[in-house]
Amino acid sequence: MADILMLLASAADGHAEPAALGLDSYQWVGLAMFLLIAVMVWKKVPGMITGGLDARIAEIAKQLDEAKGLRAEAEALRDEYVAKIAAAEKDAAAMREGAQAEADALVAKAKTDSEAMVARRQKMAEDKITAAEREAIAEVKAKVVAAAAAASAKLIAAKHDAAADKALADEVIASL
Known part of the structure; x- marks a missing residue:
């Protein structure tokens, strides 16, 4: 959690993009969309x-x-x-x-x-x-x-x- 807060703080400075578990923000968005579509197909x-x-x-x-x-x-x-x-x-x-x-x-x-x-x-x-x-x-x-x-x-x-x-x-x- 500390990593996420730090990432958010550095993003507020405008220096770095947030990243977690080695994935950038656009990758997280793509992963969330894939999961949403998978759940919709599964249901x-x-x-x-x-x-x-x-x-x-x-x-x-x-x-x-x-x-x-x-x-x-x-x-x-x-x-x-x-x-x-x-x-x-x-x-x-x-x-x-x-x-x-x-x-x-x-x-x-x-x-x-x-x-x-x-x-x-x-x-x-x-x-x-x-x-x-x-x-x-x-x-x-x-x-x-x-x-x-x-x-x-x-x-x-x-x-x-x-x-x-x-x-x-x-x-x-x-x-x-």
Whole structure:
């Protein structure tokens, strides 16, 4: 131990390199490295490292296979939903066309119904006008007849006497 301390003290002075058992410092480092590698090989550290790496590689390969499976499932789902969307769009287009056709039919029916209603109303109005005309004509005729009868009664009363009555009665009896 004294030799080691002395070597360290002389190294601190910067004069000599440490040496022990006739080996220089770089040789001691080489020997330590050799012993470390020998112990690692003896304890099968490289095998454990490669085994760990192989296990990790197997785990990564398993994860990649799972990822491929998940990707395939996702693509299948995507394709399924694309098909569903296309079917929904086709159904929506069919519904839109059906609704348009129904709306067109309703518009056409409403147009024909409104035209028929206008024609009925016009006919009713014409019938009312015709009835009002007939009523007005009948009313005018009745007034004319009443006026004529009143005028005739006045004329007859003014110009008709008992002798005219006898001649008229004789004429009626002769015609029978």
